Amino acid sequence: MKKDLISIEDLETQFIFDILDLTKDVKADRAKYADSLKTKSIGLIFQKPSNRTRVSFEIGMVQLGGHATYLGPGEIVMGVRESVKDVACVLSRYIDGIVARTYKHEDVQELAKHAMVPVINGLSDREHPCQALSDIFTIRERFSNLKNVVLSYIGDGNNVLNSLMAAASKIGLDMKIATPYGYEPRSEMAQLTKTFAKVSGSKIEFYNDPKAAAKGADVIYTDVWVSMGQEKDSAKRLKAFEGFQINEKIMKLAKPNCLVMHCLPAHRGEEIADSVIDSKNSIVYDQAENRMHTEKAILLKLLK
Numbered sequence: 001m002k003k004d005l006i007s008i009e010d011l012e013t014q015f016i017f018d019i020l021d022l023t024k025d026v027k028a029d030r031a032k033y034a035d036s037l038k039t040k041s042i043g044l045i046f047q048k049p050s051n052r053t054r055v056s057f058e059i060g061m062v063q064l065g066g067h068a069t070y071l072g073p074g075e076i077v078m079g080v081r082e083s084v085k086d087v088a089c090v091l092s093r094y095i096d097g098i099v100a101r102t103y104k105h106e107d108v109q110e111l112a113k114h115a116m117v118p119v120i121n122g123l124s125d126r127e128h129p130c131q132a133l134s135d136i137f138t139i140r141e142r143f144s145n146l147k148n149v150v151l152s153y154i155g156d157g158n159n160v161l162n163s164l165m166a167a168a169s170k171i172g173l174d175m176k177i178a179t180p181y182g183y184e185p186r187s188e189m190a191q192l193t194k195t196f197a198k199v200s201g202s203k204i205e206f207y208n209d210p211k212a213a214a215k216g217a218d219v220i221y222t223d224v225w226v227s228m229g230q231e232k233d234s235a236k237r238l239k240a241f242e243g244f245q246i247n248e249k250i251m252k253l254a255k256p257n258c259l260v261m262h263c264l265p266a267h268r269g270e271e272i273a274d275s276v277i278d279s280k281n282s283i284v285y286d287q288a289e290n291r292m293h294t295e296k297a298i299l300l301k302l303l304k
């Protein structure tokens, strides 16, 4: 049966560890996998802009010996020019996998329901699972043992956080999460996270005070305050997030040498100060690089 990657919550914990292990191997030995997906092809349905996700899947596929075709916002116009179901059924006759970046999470789910080939969520309004898998890999590269590592997320309760906290709580990583009032993660996502944490033993704490989350952090993570599709709410959001910027004052509350992560793109001067994102403890470019290795591991797992 085909396997999709739509939400972290659907993944078995062992599958997450398998992806992390395979990512390590793919990163260490690129040549070993050079022909692994020879003759295979994927389609990239992107309703929103992208640098990391598009390039890592497209070039990752080439590095595995396969081919990727980019279907940007003006091309198949999924859901408008033709239904999501028709797109799924037709593409399934041409290609071996689909990566989709959509506005509505339901559209990726609908694609997966009708496609005969694996569908990978390349970001929806609810989740960004490939980012989370890659981020956990990046954290594991830095800490040999994740026990007692505290990952603090300070910012919007958005798609990136939803996937990150689901992944952390599945693999037993502790998190402190601070979001402004009214911008907390969706309650069903917080509930799922708590359920996974009970099984894995990870400690997940929710706050509305950025200082509380920063205290004792080994890693501080943030993301934009205005995600793609939320531009009309920019003014209201920027006001609500005042005080949530990752700057030197916040970093002082964390452990010495606390690492800094951001999925990028960053709105420098909003959620993160230049002095922090450009500091020696920032690992944002390692994080971006690891997207490539993780996407390759995901493609190998789902398409081979």
Ligand code: CP
Binding pocket: 049, 050, 051, 052, 053, 054, 123, 131, 263, 264, 265
């Ligand atoms: N982090 C991330 O998904 O970046 P892109 O939007 O550039 O793909």
Ligand code: NVA
Binding pocket: 123, 158, 159, 160, 223, 224, 226, 227, 228, 263, 264, 265
């Ligand atoms: N939360 C951001 C992540 C971009 C990678 C967005 O959805 O725009």
